[in-house]
Amino acid sequence: MVGGTYQVKARRLIQMDEYRAHTGIPVDEDVILMDSLINQDFSLAGPQQATLTLKVNPQGGWLIKQVYYAGSDTLNGAGIRDQFVELYNNANTDLYADSLCIGFLSGVHSKAIPNEYLVSTTGQYDWSKSLNIPESSKATANTEYSYAHTVVMIPGTGTQYRVRPGESIVIAQNAQNHKIGYTTTDGRKLVTKRPELTVDLSTANFEVVVNRRTTDVDNIAVPNLQVIYCAHLAWEMNPGGTDAIVLFRTRANVSQWPKVPTPNVRIVNSSTILQVQIPNQYILDGVDLQPGSTLVYPKKLPPTIDATGQYVPKGAYSSQSLIRRTSKTIGLRRVLMNSQNSKSDFGHFDVAQPRSFQ
Numbered sequence: 001m002v003g004g005t006y007q008v009k010a011r012r013l014i015q016m017d018e019y020r021a022h023t024g025i026p027v028d029e030d031v032i033l034m035d036s037l038i039n040q041d042f043s044l045a046g047p048q049q050a051t052l053t054l055k056v057n058p059q060g061g062w063l064i065k066q067v068y069y070a071g072s073d074t075l076n077g078a079g080i081r082d083q084f085v086e087l088y089n090n091a092n093t094d095l096y097a098d099s100l101c102i103g104f105l106s107g108v109h110s111k112a113i114p115n116e117y118l119v120s121t122t123g124q125y126d127w128s129k130s131l132n133i134p135e136s137s138k139a140t141a142n143t144e145y146s147y148a149h150t151v152v153m154i155p156g157t158g159t160q161y162r163v164r165p166g167e168s169i170v171i172a173q174n175a176q177n178h179k180i181g182y183t184t185t186d187g188r189k190l191v192t193k194r195p196e197l198t199v200d201l202s203t204a205n206f207e208v209v210v211n212r213r214t215t216d217v218d219n220i221a222v223p224n225l226q227v228i229y230c231a232h233l234a235w236e237m238n239p240g241g242t243d244a245i246v247l248f249r250t251r252a253n254v255s256q257w258p259k260v261p262t263p264n265v266r267i268v269n270s271s272t273i274l275q276v277q278i279p280n281q282y283i284l285d286g287v288d289l290q291p292g293s294t295l296v297y298p299k300k301l302p303p304t305i306d307a308t309g310q311y312v313p314k315g316a317y318s319s320q321s322l323i324r325r326t327s328k329t330i331g332l333r334r335v336l337m338n339s340q341n342s343k344s345d346f347g348h349f350d351v352a353q354p355r356s357f358q
Contacts, residue, residue: 062100063090063336064247064285065168068199068321068352069237070312077197077319078178078190080239081215084201086354087247088168088324090336095163098156100284101228101254102171103148104237105244106262106275107300109291117263123298127277130260131268137258137277146246146283146301147262147275151228151254152208152235161205166333170354173235174215175207175222184214197319199352208235228254231273237289239316244300244309246286248278280305287322287342291315308343321352 065088071080085102089095108124119126119142127133127141137145152171154161163169176182179195192198201207208225209218212233218224227235237243259274268274280302288301288309299309312320325347327337334357337345347358 061091062095062247062249062284063088063324063338064245064287065336066321066323066349066352066354066356067237067245067287067289069239069241069243069245069289070314070316070318070320071239072178072197072319073194073317076192076194077317078181078192079317080236081174081176081190082178082198082201082352083173083235083237084199084204084352084354085171085245086168087163087171088336089163089165090338092165092330092333094165096156096159097154097161097163097169098158099153099249101151101153101248101250102225103146103246103248103276103278104150105246105300106147106149107242107244107298109242109297113264124300125263127260127263129263130275131266132258133260134258134277141277143302144280146244146278146280146286147260148229148246148278149231149243149273149275150235151276151278152225152230153228153254154206155223155226168355169205170201170203171225172201172204172207172222174217175201175204175219176217177202182217185217186214188214190215197351199354201354204354210234229259229274229276231275241289241291241311241315242297244286244288244306246278246301246305247284248282249284250279250282252282285338287346289322303340305340307339307341310342310346312348319351321349322346323349323353323356323358325358 066086068084072078072082117126117129127147128138133141177200178198179192179200181190181192183189204222206225207219207222210216210227210230216234258277261268261272261274265272283305286301286305288299288306290296290309290311292311310322312318312322314320324336324345327335339345
C-alpha cells in the first residue's frame with residue numbers, strides 16, 4: 001500500500017438467523033454492521049493501527065425512497081415546480097411520520113472558493129471557519145454535523161400520520177396536477193405542452209408552501225409541512241444535483257438550532273443565506289446528489305450515511321428521478337435496499353413515478 005490519506009470503510013451483512021442466534025434479539029430482516037474512518041493517514045514509516053467499531057444499522061425504518069430533483073423540461077414540462085421527495089416505511093411495523101424533518105444540504109460546487117475556507121483533504125467547506133459557529137461545536141464542525149439551506153418538518157401530534165409497512169408518503173413542492181397545469185396566485189395559467197414529461201402531484205400526502213413565488217399555490221386538500229428555514233424562494237432542490245438530502249428526527253427544537261453562513265461569507269446581514277447546523281446523530285437516512293459521472297463535487301455527507309453519491313443520467317430537466325431498488329419481498333411487502341451506498345441502492349426512472357417501485 002502506498003502511504004497517504006485514505007478513507008476506510010468496513011461493512012458486514014449479518015443474516016437475520018445468525019443475528020438472532022448471537023444476540024437473542026428478534027429481527028425479520030438482515031442487519032448491517034458498519035463503520036468508517038475518514039481521511040485516515042497511513043505513512044510507511046512503521047506499523048500503524050486504526051480501529052473501526054462496527055455499529056448496527058438495521059435495514060428497516062424510515063428511508064428516502066425516491067428523489068425527483070431534476071425537474072422536467074422548462075418549455076414543455078413544469079421546470080422544477082414538479083419536484084417531490086418520497087419517504088418509505090421499510091420496517092415490519094407501523095411508523096408515524098409526525099415530526100420527521102427533511103433537510104437539503106449545502107456544499108462546495110465551485111472552484112472559485114478560496115482554499116483557506118476548505119478542508120484540504122476533502123475539498124469541502126471547513127465549517128469551523130464559518131461566522132457565528134458555536135464555540136462548543138467548532139472542533140467537530142466538519143465531522144459531526146451537516147449543514148442545510150432548507151429544513152421542513154411534518155407536523156402532527158405524534159400519532160397523527162400513520163404509515164403502514166411497505167407504504168410511502170409523497171411530499172411535493174407544489175401539490176398540483178402538473179400534467180394539465182394550474183393557475184398561479186396572480187392569475188396566470190401555467191400550460192403543460194407535453195404532459196408525459198411531468199407528474200400529477202394533486203394527491204400528494206404533503207406539500208411545502210413558502211409563499212415567495214406566484215407559482216407556489218396552496219392546495220387546501222393537501223396538508224402543509226412546517227417550514228423551519230428556507231433560504232430560497234421555494235422548497236426546491238438544484239436540478240443539476242448540487243444538493244444532498246437528509247431525513248432526520250429529534251425531540252429538540254430544530255428552529256433553535258444554530259444557523260451559519262458558508263465559510264467564505266465574511267459579512268452577515270438580513271439577506272445572507274444561512275445553513276442550519278444538523279447533528280449527524282439524528283439523521284435517519286441521506287442521499288448525496290451528484291451532477292454526473294464526470295463532474296463530481298465534494299461529498300456533503302459522511303460515508304456512514306452515504307458512502308458514495310448518485311445522479312440521474314440525463315441531468316437537469318430530464319424528468320428522471322432516483323428510485324431506491326427493491327432488496328426482497330416478504331409476503332406483499334417490499335424491503336428496499338439500504339446499504340448506506342446510494343450508488344448501489346438507487347436506480348432511476350426515466351420519468352418520475354410517485355409510489356412506484358424498481
